[in-house]
Amino acid sequence: MELVRTWFILISAMAAVTTVVHALPLTYTFTGSHLGPSPAQQAFTYVAPDFITSTTFVPSAALTGCTNCGSGLTFYPNVPVSVFPDVPHAEALDFGGASVGQYFFPLGAFTQPGTYTALTNLVEQPLAGIGTLVVATAPEPSTWISILPVLVIGLLWQWRLRSSCRHGCVR
Numbered sequence: 001m002e003l004v005r006t007w008f009i010l011i012s013a014m015a016a017v018t019t020v021v022h023a024l025p026l027t028y029t030f031t032g033s034h035l036g037p038s039p040a041q042q043a044f045t046y047v048a049p050d051f052i053t054s055t056t057f058v059p060s061a062a063l064t065g066c067t068n069c070g071s072g073l074t075f076y077p078n079v080p081v082s083v084f085p086d087v088p089h090a091e092a093l094d095f096g097g098a099s100v101g102q103y104f105f106p107l108g109a110f111t112q113p114g115t116y117t118a119l120t121n122l123v124e125q126p127l128a129g130i131g132t133l134v135v136a137t138a139p140e141p142s143t144w145i146s147i148l149p150v151l152v153i154g155l156l157w158q159w160r161l162r163s164s165c166r167h168g169c170v171r
Helices: 002-022 141-165
Strands: 026-034 040-048 056-059 064-067 072-079 090-097 101-105 114-117 130-137
Touching: 026 101, 101 130
Parallel strands: none
Antiparallel strands: 026 040, 026 130, 040 064, 056 072, 072 090, 090 101, 114 130
C-alpha cells in the first residue's frame, strides 16, 4: 500500500511539472543578414506565449535586441516559395519585403524547438537572406520556485508517514 501511495505522489508531481512545462513561453532568437538592395544585419528576440502556427505580425515594441526591424516583422508559417507545385513549402520571416529582409526556413521551424539555418538556394527567392533562428522553451524561475516547495512538502509528508509506521503502525 505504501508503494502505491509513493507512486501516486510521484506520478501526480510529474503530471504537474509536465503541465507547467507545456505552458511555458517560447523564445525565438534570430540573427542574419539580408541580401536586398541595401544589405544589413538583422536580429531580434521574441518571447511568444506558444508556437507560431498562423500568420503573426509582431511589432518592434514586442521584440528585444531588435536590429534593423523597422516597424516589426511577420511570421508566415507554411508558405509556398515557388510557383511550381513540386517545390516544398517553407516557413517565412518577413521584415517588410525582399528589399528590407526576407528569410525562409524548413517547415517546422516555427513549431518545434531547435536551431534552424535559413534556406539560401531558392531559385524564385534570390534575395532571401542568410541567418539562424533558434526556437527554445524559456523556463521561468518563478515557475520552478513555486513548484519546488510543493514537491518538498510532499516528500516530507511521505517521509513522516514512513517514519511513524516504523514504530508500530497498523494498516
